[in-house]
Amino acid sequence: MPKLNLEQWYSLLEVQKLTGIKSRQYIAKYINEGKLLAIQTGVSGTRVRYAVKGEWVKEFMERYKKGLVRGKQYSKEEAKALLEEAIRNLK
Secondary structure, eight states: OOOOOTTOEEOHHHHHHHHTOSOHHHHHHHHHTTSSOOEEEEEETTEEEEEEEHHHHHHHHHHHHTTOTTTOOOOHHHHHHHHHHHHHHHO
16 A cells, blocks of 8 residues: 655545555545545546545544544544635635
8 A cells, every 4th residue: 555645636536546445436435425525626528537635545544443433523623724725725
């Protein structure tokens, strides 16, 4: 399994490799359900492209391994980071 860099941005394919989750569709499902924080970077045909920060992958995996993914959405830190990133993108 590749090493996770907390400051790096990852594609869904890279997140799939880092987490060992079977498919990108599962990861996209977690994003759409609000269980994994990600920023939409574009659309290619019918596919939505996402970027996921390493620290968000780490926090998600900690919850995933403990079986807490189903009941919890974003942490305060994840929500704050998402809002700050969105504000920076508006400028």
